[in-house]
Each structure stands twice: as structure tokens, then as C-alpha cells.
Amino acid sequence: MADCSGRRAILAYMYKTDKGDWMLYNRQVELNGGRQQTIYFFSRGAPKSGKPAELPTGYTVRVAENTGLPFLKKA
Numbered sequence: 001m002a003d004c005s006g007r008r009a010i011l012a013y014m015y016k017t018d019k020g021d022w023m024l025y026n027r028q029v030e031l032n033g034g035r036q037q038t039i040y041f042f043s044r045g046a047p048k049s050g051k052p053a054e055l056p057t058g059y060t061v062r063v064a065e066n067t068g069l070p071f072l073k074k075a
Contacts (some may be wrong), residue, residue, distance in 0.1 A: 012052030015042065015061050015070045022070050025050035042070045 013024040022042040027050040029039055040053060055061070059072045 011054060013055040013061075017063055017068055017070055019068050020044050024053045024055065024072075026053040027051065040072055 015022045015024070022044055024040060024042055025047055026038050026040045028036050031037055040056065040059075041047070041050065043050075056072070058075055060075045061070050062073045063070050
């Protein structure tokens with residue numbers, strides 16, 4: 001999907017659990033060696049930092065048995 005400027009619109013990935021509706025976000029972090037890495041996380045509300053994200057290719061969503069919280073797992 002593209003908006004009027006020709007840029008592709010990001011559709012955030014949503015996941016529903018017994019604990020509520022979760023949206024997938026990502027953000028860039030700098031590791032100790034100076035390398036940049038993208039991390040993905042679920043949040044029910046708007047986080048302090050991060051952008052809504054699509055489900056990354058090659059990953060599935062699982063729910064932790066002990067907490068009921070969603071997380072990403074390589075397929």
C-alpha cells in the first residue's frame with residue numbers, strides 16, 4: 001500500500017491474547033561494540049520509543065505459558 005507521496009505505508013502487526021491486544025514495535029539500539037541492531041517488542045500502549053512494525057519475515061508469534069505474553073520466535 002502506498003500513500004499519495006509514493007511511500008509505502010507500514011501496517012503494524014496486532015496480536016490478541018487473554019491479557020489484551022498487543023501491537024508489535026521495533027527500534028534501533030546500539031550494542032556495546034557500537035553495532036546497530038533492530039529489536040522487536042510487543043506493547044499494549046504506546047511505548048516511549050519505537051515505531052509500529054510489520055511481522056518480520058521468518059518469525060512467528062508465540063505466547064509464553066507462564067506469563068501469557070506474546071514474543072517472536074524464528075520459524
